[in-house]
Amino acid sequence: MNSSVQLYNLQERYADAFAKTFTIVFLAVIIISINGVFVYIFFRSSIFYNDPRYILYIHLVINDMLMVCLSVTLFVMSFAWQNVPFPFCVTLLIVAATAHKNTPLTLAGMAVERYIAICKPLHHHQICTCVRRTNILISLIWGVGVIPGLNDLIVIVIVRPLSVFKTVALCSSATLYNTPYHAELSKFTLGLYTSVVWVILVFTYCQVLIAARRASADKSSAKKAQSTILLHGAQLLLCMLSYITPVLDKIFLPLVTDQQKKISFFNYLLTNIVPRLLTPLIYGVRDKHFYNHMKGFYLCKLPFVKVESSKQ
Numbered sequence: 001m002n003s004s005v006q007l008y009n010l011q012e013r014y015a016d017a018f019a020k021t022f023t024i025v026f027l028a029v030i031i032i033s034i035n036g037v038f039v040y041i042f043f044r045s046s047i048f049y050n051d052p053r054y055i056l057y058i059h060l061v062i063n064d065m066l067m068v069c070l071s072v073t074l075f076v077m078s079f080a081w082q083n084v085p086f087p088f089c090v091t092l093l094i095v096a097a098t099a100h101k102n103t104p105l106t107l108a109g110m111a112v113e114r115y116i117a118i119c120k121p122l123h124h125h126q127i128c129t130c131v132r133r134t135n136i137l138i139s140l141i142w143g144v145g146v147i148p149g150l151n152d153l154i155v156i157v158i159v160r161p162l163s164v165f166k167t168v169a170l171c172s173s174a175t176l177y178n179t180p181y182h183a184e185l186s187k188f189t190l191g192l193y194t195s196v197v198w199v200i201l202v203f204t205y206c207q208v209l210i211a212a213r214r215a216s217a218d219k220s221s222a223k224k225a226q227s228t229i230l231l232h233g234a235q236l237l238l239c240m241l242s243y244i245t246p247v248l249d250k251i252f253l254p255l256v257t258d259q260q261k262k263i264s265f266f267n268y269l270l271t272n273i274v275p276r277l278l279t280p281l282i283y284g285v286r287d288k289h290f291y292n293h294m295k296g297f298y299l300c301k302l303p304f305v306k307v308e309s310s311k312q
Helices: 002-044 052-080 086-119 121-128 131-145 147-159 162-166 180-214 219-252 257-284 288-301 303-311
Strands: none
Touching: 002 052, 002 257, 002 288, 052 086, 052 131, 052 257, 086 121, 086 131, 086 147, 086 162, 086 180, 131 147, 147 180
């Protein structure tokens, strides 16, 4: 009787792990496929890869693809490979953390570009139309984004013996970065990054709003820039959902003790995976050039659409 209960529990655990893994991998494939279409369209036309605004946008899309890929890899590894070499795990966590920080930083850069285009139009051509400067900005974003991950690594080197790099562990930030120093450092960097990005977004939006009210001729472009920066704010809110996962767990888990794992998994999907699908669509489909190119792409690729269009 005892052995049959254990066997049933083991089967149930494996079935649960398979269902979660299938769900998250399926969503990841959808997100990466949709974002891949945007990347393909971007590199097809010189309209996009010679325009710094679109370069920043596609950097956001590629960064989200990388983040989803790493997040799903770490999730699957938690079931399939629980004894990961410490150096390899730290490397994955640093790259994943950097991709996570890159999203709000890129949104801030895109907001500043719109601010310069509307409020400083004479300087826009000098500052924001150079592809080389855009590439430097992207390098700077990665340089700033990697700092928190490197700080976590430095804390490990200081607090723990170097022999820890020869060990194996379950690859998760909660397992590796479990010292009080890491907790305080995480709070500080989270507060600093989000505060700076929100200050930039609020400042640029207010300045564009003032410019839109003062403008007598080109009010439409100013209004569009306002909407764009508001969308950046919405995107940032979606990205910041991942920060409230522990808070949601603390609120809901005590209420439903028998469904804790399912609630945690649902929170993970809602705050970490789904926003990566919405953010590129919000901006990409709204853009007239991207929309027209996507429409042309699907008209060329889908045979039944060709048939319907030819009949019309």
